Amino acid sequence: MLHEISTLLAKDFRLEWRQRAALGGLLLYVGSTVFVSFLSFSLRGGTPPAPAWNALFWVILLFAAVNAVAKGFMQESAGQRLYYYTLVRPQAVILAKMLYNALLLLIVALLGLLLYTIFLGNPIQDISLFLANLVLGAVGFATTLTLVSGIAAKAGGNGATLMAVLGFPVMVPMLLLLIKVSKNALDGLDWSVSQGSVLTLVALNMIVAATSYLLFPFLWRG
């Protein structure tokens, strides 16, 4: 199982590296969104207030995540899927995909934060809590969206729209918790204030990962 996962993970990274245009497009998407926000805020002179900074950051990450994860299953043809089906267990496929998406989103999130800091300033008072929350967010987005992208890929046609329609409502509770903890980190509140939300986030990530793990074999059988 572990061997299968590591092989699939290596395959995904190699594919990503060969199609650098997709990765470049994603980073450019984040970069240009941040730049547009910077231009809009500079009209009123300077950096946005902390709550706006926070909300905008997570909205940008959310849309970047949908775009990043959407291509995962959709770029694979039906023949390719059948080929994997004969080689590996479906559980290995979903775990490898979730892991890969989590790493990809973490990279995107960190780069996004860097760009954001350069253009829109950095009002974060508790950087360690913010980063821990960012990791939870990247993992949570990846686990939720991976199964959703698999579902949307099966439906064919307007995959990206369907992914947003299916994914956003499911992600709202997670997003609310993330924005709340992120706000606490911006305000430099004590860790004990965020403890309940952080634990709920961890539990939510585990629920989503476990249900994806259980449901994916049914999705793949078709």
Add this chain to the structure above:
Amino acid sequence: MKKNWWKGVTVLLLLYTAIAGFLLPVPRLAVLHESIRNLYFHVPMWFGMIVILGTSVFRSMQYLRQPSPRLDVLAHESAKTGILMGVLGLATGSLWAKYTWGAWWTPDPRLNGAAVAMLIYGAYLVLRGSFRDEQQRARISAIYNIFAFAAAIPLLFVLPRLSGPSLHPGQTGNPGFSSYDLDSTMRLVFYPAVLGWILFAFWLTQVSSRLTFLQLKSDEN
């Protein structure tokens, strides 16, 4: 006739709710006044929604274990009844909020949670609409049904506990009804109302499922 006794019970319970709910005395509370009677309609509708949506997920699980068109129809019709109950719950809640809090909608975790639940089941219907193949539609919408329910619905019960004070009753600590000013006369109407609306949801689902079965049958011929 033996199997249908519960429908008679439903009719009696709902009639009782409507008559006793409007005629029995209620505690005089500031702000709420007579609008407290909405408790007999608004809250039981949410109970009905959660129960029927749970049934829908259960049918979807059964479908994945043992696929059959019957289970798919039952899951779909249960979800549609759940949406209807949810919309009724939102409408009664919104009216109540307008007359007690002064606004149709407030940024409260419970209200937002209700809206999220409606969006999820709207997405479920959109997903169903985007498949041609019936078997694939049944299987994949069952997967989404289970996934979305597991990922979002439990949180609707957890999030209100985590957030701060709110206008909605039962907010901090235990969001049950013992904390609410529910005196013994109100319980006399409230519990039958809950049972009545839950049974009504099942009845409605049964009728609409039968209609779908008949349509499927006539399509075959």
